[in-house]
Every structure is written in structure tokens, then in C-alpha cells.
Amino acid sequence: MNFLRLKIARYSLLFLPLVCSAEVSFNRDVRPILSDKCFSCHGLDAKRRKSELRLDTPEGATGKAESGAVAIQPGDLQKSELWSRITSDDKDERMPPPKSHKTLSAAEKITLRQWIEQGAHYQKHWSFEPQTKTPPPSLPTETTPPNPIDAFIVDRLKSLGLQPQPPADKATLLRRATFALTGLPPSVAELNTFLTDSTPDAYEKVVDRLLSSPRYGEQMARHWLDVARYGDTHGLHLDNERSMWPYRDWVINAFNQNQPFDQFTIEQLAGDLLPNPTPEQLIATGFNRCNATSGEGGAINEEWIYRYAVERTATTAQTWMGLTAGCAQCHDHKFDPISQKEFYQLYAFFNSAADPAMDGNKLLTAPIAKAPTNEQIKRGTSIDARRAEVATRLTSELEKIAYTDPGSLFLPISSDEQQNKALEADGLDPRKSLLAWLTPREGKETKGFPPEVNLILKSVPAAKRTPAQGKVLLDHYLATECAATKPSLTPLLAEIAQLDKEREDINKATPSSFIMRDLETPRDSFIMIRGAYDRPGDKVSRAVPAAFSPLKNQTTPNRLDLARWLVAEDHPLTARVTVNRFWQEIFGVGLVKTSGDFGSQGQPPSHPELLDWLSVTFRESGWNVKQLVRLFLTSSTFRQSSAAPTALWLRDPENRLLARGPRFRLDAEEVRDNALAISSLLDLTMGGKGVKPYQPPNIWEPVGFVGSNTRDYKQDSGSALYRRSIYTFLKRTAPAPFMANFDAPSREQACAVRERSNTPMQALQLMNDVQQIEAARAFAARIGTEGGSTTEARIAFAYQTILSRPPAPEEMAVVQSTYAHHLATYTKAPDEAAKLIRQGESPPKLPLPEPELAAWTLIANLLLNLDETITRN
DSSP, X not given: OHHHHHHHHHHHTTTGGGTOOSOOOIIIIIHHHHHHHTHHHHSSOGGGOSTTOOSXXXXXXXXXXXXXXXXXXXXXXXXXXXXXXXXXSOTTTOSSOGGGTOOOOHHXXXXXXXXXXXXXXXXXXXXXXXXXXXXOOOOTTOSSOOOHHHHHHHHHHHHTTOOOOOBOOHHHHHHHHHHXXXXXXXXXXXXXXXXXXXXXTHHHHHHHHHHTSHHHHHHHHHHHHHHTTOOSBOBSTTOOBOOOHHHHHHHHHHHHTTOOHHHHHHHHHHGGGSSSOOHXXXXXXXXGGOSOBBOOXXXXXXXXXXXXXXXXXXXXXXXXXXXXXXXXXXXXXXXXXXXXXXXXXXXXXXXXXXXXXXXXXXXXXXXXXXXXXXXXXXXXXXXXXXXXXXHHHHHHHHHTOOOOOSSOTTSOOOOOHHHHHHHHHTTXXXXXXHHHHHGGGTTSOOTTSOHHHHHHHHHSOGGGOOHHHHHHHHHHHHHHTOTTTHHHHHHHHHHHHHHHHHHHHHHHHSOEEEOOOBOSSOOOEEEEGGGOTTOEEEEEOSOOOTTSOOOSOOSSOOHHHHHHHHTSTTOSSHHHHHHHHXXXXXHSSOSSSOTTOOSTXXXXXXXXXXXXXXXXXXXXXXXXXXXXXXXXXXSHHHHBOSOOOHHHHHHOTTOSSOOSOOOEEOXXXXXXXXXXXXXXXXXXXXXXXXXXOOOOSSSSGGGOOTTOTTSSOXXXXXXXXXXXXXXXXXXXXXXXXXXXXXXXXXXXXXXSOOOOOOOHHHHHHHHHOHHHHHHHHXXXXXHHHXXXXXXXXXHHHHHHHHHSSOOOHHHHHHHHHHHHHHHHHHHHOHHHHHHHXXXXXXXXXXXXXXXXXXXXXXXXXXXXXXXXXXXXX
16 A cells, blocks of 8 residues: 555655746745755765766766666756655665655655756856846836836735735834944933934934944944854963954945945955055955864874964855865865865965964064054054154254264274274274274174164275265264264154154054964965875865956965955856845845855745846945945835734745734844943943943853963953953953853854744843843932933933834833832832942942832833844844
């Protein structure tokens, strides 16, 4: 009976395509099936390929096997061995084999059958095809041309019988946009200004204001730092502190200055190879020094040099190309066109990095560069200008001196003791005669002199000195030694010395940071057999995968050539991957959901024409990030309400069709920053070394090694406790709990997509964390001073501040009742009230009696815990 049922099921498949007769697309419909179920054994990896059958290319799929069988005979199902195998009842014949633990569903079999019958047409993987700028669809119902994004989205919705949702109300839209671009809530003043602005471009003005805010760079940088795997510690063994924060600040500044993304790319991958690189361009190369490193005793140098190069190769490929190239470290990639040889050709670009295998557990591991702050640059520039002015005055005074040496300048100059005595006998005092001063110093190392003076005295005989060199010695003598001229010039020299000291003090205080440099003599690179650091195979030279256009410089390419290749006009991936990442930041999910995998195992784009239109437009704009983000936020797609019929939520729970506005939980940093901003505790100081805010005890200590400078957590105090979360010190082996609880990555490796979980730990943190309670109390003080004199007015103020809306009547009733309960409790227990309002370091402001302030603290805490509060709607 089982056999009969299998036969009936098999033959029933033959008739299903009569109903499902739509044109099958290889990239959309077939490749995902083959990639998931077949390519691991019948794909690119020649060493692991079974039966010499390739299904990832038309040549491999349609060629004859030794048995004479053909896997796929286009248009002929009965002559296609693939169809016979996937519908076989015999477990020894069936594909995929049972031991693979993979099975094809009935729908997948139908798709494969339709594809074969329709001619088994192959396509190059969609993301490897050149980008095409398809004109936005026309919408006949529109009286004015819509935002191009909306044209693509609405056209797709209409084809599915769906409609976009109406616009969100102004308050919701302001809150959504402000969080999207700054990671912070709008103030009540900003809300009131927007609500009363009836001009047609009121919203566009808001977007432009937010794009100009320094908070924009902090928000955008936070997402990039996930990909860059930025952290403040080495990440392995002692996990000591490292000075990487100047790179973090560079990223923030780059977004705020709207640096073109192609230049943003080039400076991070190869800023050190640019002509006369600036300090900022050197700091940018910290991208490739963000990887975790080791200083463990007994580790093998060659192994770690190899590991670093592999990690940098894989991170670069995923960051700019959206490819899991690291899979080709040990063998040919099973799913994407990257052979093991091609992986190691990419690896060769990074295999000559000058940083050592062992990081020394140090704050600074060479190569490093100075990273002056803006204030230090300003002060240094001022000092340099003043010194130049004083030096000019000194030169002018020297030019006025007509000096004649009392000694004979034509006598042979020697260091001979007898001649020295003769000079002294003639009355030639070194303080009065240049000759007398020079003679004992000829050919000697003279400490304390300026380097140029010392070099001439030591290395250039008097007879061979040029007039310019003679002038250097004379000026030095007149200014520092000559009794007749020194007194008048001493004040100028003292002024220069003081300025030099000030400059040196700035130099000593200027932080340094890790940068990327190559060895003068490049290392040879090899295919490492099975990915083992000590098993080199064939030697390889630098090159890019053959599936893409070649490098322009194929003779002696370096990282700069690689970076320029990534942002070249004919590169199919970089613009797509980048646009998709920015879309993910704004809309919550990328047009390609798997934003870190644009290969065969990744998901295809939900709106491929829109993705390509955006990619080409982005490149044509000069890689203008702010212009792209502005296009996103001013679209009706972004501005529509997230409220939608239940049927639409059930049909499209992830909102991939974008028939409603984006709605998702705030990221970890936004949750904390939101509470601090609402409470007015937030310190908006930008940049600098990472800070250590509150965290529960015994977080660092269990993973800390004896001797590590991050073994024990030493909490900061004062304003450092209230800095934005992007400036929180990130220890890789023990990230801040407030971030880990809300799914922030540890930054031990690149993270393309943050997950969004819902756990009891999150609720416990929001209810009990010191930072949250302190913020609630500080906001309670605001309620007491700014919220009016009645309970109703204060509740309305609290809702308006936290949620940008007034409370509904039922909410007002619940909060009033809750407040009355808490007030009664604390009136009877004033000691408990006093204890509650003194949580945290900041002293409590007491605009209300302590029991009242405590009661309002719990109300504030309740509102800060609302789902709506921690959701970007």
C-alpha cells in the first residue's frame, strides 16, 4: 500500500503544473531550491562533488555522464535523470539522499518540473548581474510624479491586489523619523513646532534638520561599527584594552560630513596607500585592525598571521560584497563562484600586513598613528602659527646683525689642543669669536644642539660647508652663544622654547590608534591545504574572483587597487549591498533580508528593480549617503501608518511587501539613550575614550585573566555615566549587559543583521536597572517642575514627552489610579521613598515632597517600560 501511495503521489505531480503554469524564473524559483538541497554535493566545490555532476552550471547539468544519462534534458522530463531521482521510491536512488537529511517538498518538485519543461533556462546569480536602472513604474492615479520608491512599491502591491496604508499621523511620523536618523526621541518643543507647521514642506524641513544634526553621525556609525566589528579590547586571552576609539570617532565624523561612500570605502581599506595620507585617512584604516587579536604565550606566530589575513579577507568580502567568502578558506565555495584559489588570491592583499602576530596585550600595537582631537588640532595650529611668527621676527633680527669675527676665519680649523691654546693665548674667547666656539666642536657629537646644527658640525668639514650651512651655524652662534648678540635675542628664543613646550605637551596628550600598513617586502601567499596555516600548496598572486570584472592593475595590485575595484562602476555588488544595508537601518528589514549574504544561500530581493534603481542612483549621485537616506525618509512608503488589517499582517508578517509603515523594537543603545534623553540626564559630549556606565557586579571578573587590565570593572562617575551608548567601552568577552540583553553583538566578528528577541531579561532590566530607575526619578522631577500642578496635567505631560501623544481616557484612568496607590504606599513608608529616589549617582532634585517624587518615579518607570516606548513605530 505504501508503494502504491508513493506511485500515486509521484504521478499526481505530473498534473499539478497544469494548474501552476506560470513562467518559472531560475534565480527567483529554482536556484534557491538547488542551492539548499543540491549544491553541497553537486556545486562549485570540485573536491567534494559527487558523481562529477554539477547542477550550478548549464554545461554541467546538461552534459552526459559516463553512464550516458543526462541530469537535465531541457524540455524533456522523461529524459532528465534529475526528475527521475527526485521522484524515486528507492531510497538508494532518491535525491537528495536520506543521509543528507534534506527533502524536497511537493511544491519544490513541481517548480523543478515546470522549469525543466519550460527549457531549464539558467541565469547568472541575480547579484552578479550588472545593475540596471529600470525606470520607475508609472502610476496613472497620481497627479504628480511620486517618489520613485513609492512607484516601485505601489506597482508591486497593485499586482498582488493590495494597497498601501494611509499616512501616519504627524506625531508618530516625527517620532519615527527622529529615531531613524538620530536614535533619540523628539523633544516636546520639536513636536509642537512640527504640529503647528502647516507649510507643505514641513516634514521635509524636519528631515533636513535631522540630517544636519551631529546625532545623525552617531546613529549611522552605530550600524557600521557592527559590520566593522569595532571593540575597545583585543578580544582574546587577556582581552586587554586597545586604543581603537579614534577609528570610531572617524566613522561618526565621516557620516556627519557626508563623506562619499566610495571615498569612505577607499580610506578604510587603503587610506595608508593614498598619496601623502592625512592623519584622518590613516585612522580610517583601523577598519582592518578591528579584528580580535591574541597575545597568548605559546601561540604560534605563523598561525596568527594567517588567521588575521583570513579574517580580514572574509570581513571585507562580506562588508562590501555581501558574500560568505570565508567558506572558501578550506575548499571551493559550495554555493558561490569563489574557488579556494580565488579566496587565497584575495587573501594575498591582506597577508602582508605589518602588525605582529602577538598583540603584546598592549594599549597600542604597531603600526599606529596619532589621532588628535579637534580641540588639539585647533590648539596645535594656533601654536604653530605663533611660533612661525616669532621665528620670522628672530630671523629678521639676525639679518640686521653685521658680524665680524675677531679671529682669523682663514686659519685652519682643528680640534688640536695646541691650536686651542694658541687661540686662547690670542685672546679669542668662544663667547666673542665664532672660530673659537667652532674649533673644539668640529667632528663631534654635540648634545643639546638643534639636530641640523649638530649634523653640520659632526659630518661636514669646514672646507666643504655651503654658504647656507655656514649661515645655520652663524645664526645659532649669534642667538645662543655670542655675548654681544645673545642678550637681545634671548626673549625671542625663550618665547619659541615656551611654544615648543606647549606643542610637545599637546603631542604627548594626543591619543594614538591602530592603523593598517604593509611590510616593505610582501609575504608570499599560498593556497593553504584544508585551511591549515602550516600546509602551503600552490603559490598565488593578488587577484579577484573571475566571476567579476578584473582589476585595472593586474601587474602589482595592492589594497588601494582592491578598494577602487570594489567601488568601480562595473562592480555588481558594492552599491547593492550598501543600499540594502541603509534600507535595513531605516525600514527594519533589507530589500534583501540576508544583508550579509547576497550569494546563492541568501534570500533574493523582495523588489529587485527597486534595489537596482536605488543602487545605480546612489552611485550616480557620487555615493551621496545623506541624499539616499533622505529619499528613503521622504517616501510615502516610510511615512505610511504601521496599523494595518489583520489579514495583511497574517499575509506579510515581516512587512516584506511594505504595505504598511515600519514598526520594530528599538536597538539596545536606543533603549538606554531614550531613557536618558527623556530624563534630561543625557550627556551629548562627542568622541573620546569609551566610558563605563552602571552595570551589575561580577560581569567582567568571571572571564578576566589575572594580569588583565580589564579583569575588574571600574565604573566611571559624573557625566561619563550619562554619555550616549555608542561611547560605552566595549569589552568583547563581556559586553555591557544593557546591550547584550537587547541583542547588540559582541563585535568579535562582523555582524550584518542584529536579531530582535523578546526575553524576560529585557523586562527585568527595564524595571530594575540602576540607570533606568535613576532616569525614571530624574524624569519624575521634570514632571514635578514642567508638568503642571494637577495629576491629570502631569500624566499628559509624561505621555507627550515619552510617546509624543496625549494619553487615551482609559490610560489616564489607569495611571491616575496607579499613582494614587503608590502615593499612599510611600506616604506610609517615607524611608522607602527616600531610598527609591536616591538610586544612582546624580543627586535627586526635589520639586515635590519625597513620597510624591517616589510615586511619580514609579509612574515614569511604568511608562518607560511600555511596549510603545521601546518601539519605533
